[in-house]
Amino acid sequence: MTSPTRIDVALDERSYPIFVEDALIERAGEMLASFARDARVVVISDEQVWHAQGERFMDGLARTQLTCEPIILPPGEPTKSWPVLTALIDRLLALGVERKDHVVAFGGGVIGDLVGFAAAIVNRGCGFVQIPTTLLAQVDSSVGGKTAINVSAGKNLVGAFHQPSAVLIDPTCLDTLPLREVRAGYAEVVKYGLLGDADFFAWCEANGEALLQGDSAARHHAIETSVTAKAAIVGEDERETKGARALLNLGHTFGHALEAETGFSDRLLHGEAVAAGMALAFDFSAARGLCSPAEAERVRKHLADMGFRTSLAEIGIVADGKRLTEHMLHDKKKSGGRVPFILARGIGEAFVDKSVELSEVERFLDGCV
Ligand SMILES: NC(=O)c1ccc[n+]([C@@H]2O[C@H](COP(=O)([O-])OP(=O)(O)OC[C@H]3O[C@@H](n4cnc5c(N)ncnc54)[C@H](O)[C@@H]3O)[C@@H](O)[C@H]2O)c1
Ligand SMILES: [Zn+2]
Numbered sequence: 001m002t003s004p005t006r007i008d009v010a011l012d013e014r015s016y017p018i019f020v021e022d023a024l025i026e027r028a029g030e031m032l033a034s035f036a037r038d039a040r041v042v043v044i045s046d047e048q049v050w051h052a053q054g055e056r057f058m059d060g061l062a063r064t065q066l067t068c069e070p071i072i073l074p075p076g077e078p079t080k081s082w083p084v085l086t087a088l089i090d091r092l093l094a095l096g097v098e099r100k101d102h103v104v105a106f107g108g109g110v111i112g113d114l115v116g117f118a119a120a121i122v123n124r125g126c127g128f129v130q131i132p133t134t135l136l137a138q139v140d141s142s143v144g145g146k147t148a149i150n151v152s153a154g155k156n157l158v159g160a161f162h163q164p165s166a167v168l169i170d171p172t173c174l175d176t177l178p179l180r181e182v183r184a185g186y187a188e189v190v191k192y193g194l195l196g197d198a199d200f201f202a203w204c205e206a207n208g209e210a211l212l213q214g215d216s217a218a219r220h221h222a223i224e225t226s227v228t229a230k231a232a233i234v235g236e237d238e239r240e241t242k243g244a245r246a247l248l249n250l251g252h253t254f255g256h257a258l259e260a261e262t263g264f265s266d267r268l269l270h271g272e273a274v275a276a277g278m279a280l281a282f283d284f285s286a287a288r289g290l291c292s293p294a295e296a297e298r299v300r301k302h303l304a305d306m307g308f309r310t311s312l313a314e315i316g317i318v319a320d321g322k323r324l325t326e327h328m329l330h331d332k333k334k335s336g337g338r339v340p341f342i343l344a345r346g347i348g349e350a351f352v353d354k355s356v357e358l359s360e361v362e363r364f365l366d367g368c369v
Contacts, residue, residue: 002220007227009143010235014163018143018231020223022216024170025057025131029064031168035102035129041068042095043104044088044115046075049133050106052176057106057131069095073111077264080114080149082158088118092126102127102165108134108181109141113159116147120162130164133173135185136271139192139226142167144234144245154330155264161239169227171219182212183307184271187251187278189222190306192229194278194299195250198348200225201302208306246352250342251278253328260327261317268315275308276315284364285343295347313369321362328358 004021024031032041041061045054050072061068071091073079097103105115105128112130119128132142148159174182186208193201203221211218230248237244255270255277262268268276282296300310309315317324328339341356 002217005220005224007224007231009163009231011163011238014145014238016164016166018167018169018227020169020171020220020227022170022172022220024168025053025173026060027063028057028060028131028168029062029066030060031166032061032066032102032104032129033064035104035127035165036066037098037101039066041066041104042071042092042097042101043068043106044071044073044111044118045106046073046079046108046111048075049108049111053106053133053173073114075110077110077150079110080156082149082151085114085118085149088114089122092118092122097122097126099123099126102129104129104131105142105164106131106133107137108132109137112137112142113146113148113156116145116162116164117149117159120147120160125162127165128162130167132167132169134177135174135182135223136188137185138169138171138174138223139185140188140230140248142169143227143230145238167227169223171216171223174219175214179212180269184269186212186222186306187271187275187303187308189226190303191248191250191274191278192226194282194344194347195247195342195350196229196348197225198346201347205302208302212306243352246340247342247350249340250344250350251275251281253277253339253341254280254284257324257327258312258315258317260330261324262315272308275303275306276310276312279303279308279310280365280368281342282344283368284341284361285345287364288343291344291346291349295344299347311369312365319365319368321365324365325358325362328361 007018105112130142132138145161145163148156207218251274255273259273279300282299285291286293286296303310312319340354343353344350
């Protein structure tokens with residue numbers, strides 16, 4: 001067992017704690033008591049999470065005599081939609097959820113994003129607590145207050161900034177998460193090393209495999225380091241207006257093109273696209289003479305060693321620069337026709353470059369394999 005950790009997101013009156021602790025959900029009652037009204041907790045989860053972890057959570061509540069109103073939704077990305085959102089809001093109102101109340105998001109990024117958005121708008125906003133159950137949600141989506149659903153025009157295009165009141169991270173929830181999903185979340189872990197912490201990248205090289213195999217100390221260290229990095233960035237740039245938060249998009253612009261090209265399907269999970277996207281961002285940085293080819297190669301090697309597909313050919317995508325850059329233009333982060341790129345001067349030295357011409361990226365991608 002590793003020792004519990006508390007990390008704080010410093011946002012004045014919207015500040016909140018993040019707790020990282022093995023078997024924390026078995027103490028859910030104690031942790032949620034201050035957020036419950038009339039000893040009742042409204043928890044929203046998905047069928048798969050509830051099947052895998054619901055009993056532990058309910059047992060954790062029962063110890064403190066809290067009762068629970070579980071709302072269990074279908075798993076998967078289509079749950080982040082208008083129809084599910086409106087049904088969820090109706091349900092919360094029928095349960096009498098008021099502005100001062102808290103609801104609990106117990107699941108991966110899909111549940112966190114949907115419940116966070118519902119909490120942002122029901123009764124003009126109620127509180128919510130995140131209990132993330134995927135590695136991606138534990139190191140990324142549960143922290144920072146971005147909430148959203150998908151609409152026909154694109155992913156995450158309707159949402160709100162709404163910070164949770166607390167984030168409860170139990171790394172042992174990952175015991176039941178399929179390895180492919182753990183690996184996809186690991187891409188976001190590596191991202192923190194690549195964008196600003198070379199020592200942490202070296203730690204990933206030495207410990208990544210243990211983490212994927214479920215080693216408790218490795219898991220805890222990776223989550224704690226990632227969340228600390230994200231909390232600092234969010235504290236500095238809550239609404240992505242100052243540039244710091246944009247660094248979190250390392251690998252995401254290239255990755256988005258790959259996700260779009262594979263139809264946002266199981267062919268390529270988000271984290272898998274980010275892994276390949278980070279390899280491409282480093283190759284592109286090397287091609288521009290910003291970082292050494294040896295460093296770009298080191299990045300690719302680690303990702304490949306961890307089981308990621310890092311080339312377009314492995315993913316099954318044709319190196320068609322025009323098609324791929326067109327996907328980038330549709331990315332919501334575009335501003336005035338320009339796509340901001342996160343490039344790197346080396347491992348741990350990422351920066352935002354808003355001056356990259358898409359034609360240059362197109363030529364670069366044409367030459368990729
Ligand atoms: N808000 C943000 O800042 C932010 C950041 C990154 C990603 N996201 C969003 O996060 C979503 C992806 O999140 P995700 O990767 O967690 O996917 P997810 O929520 O769909 O979870 C992946 C799968 O794992 C299952 N699962 C979750 N926890 C489990 C567990 N402990 N045991 C067994 N099965 C479990 C789920 O049922 C689901 O089938 C996307 O919609 C993305 O847009 C948001
Ligand atoms: Zn991501």
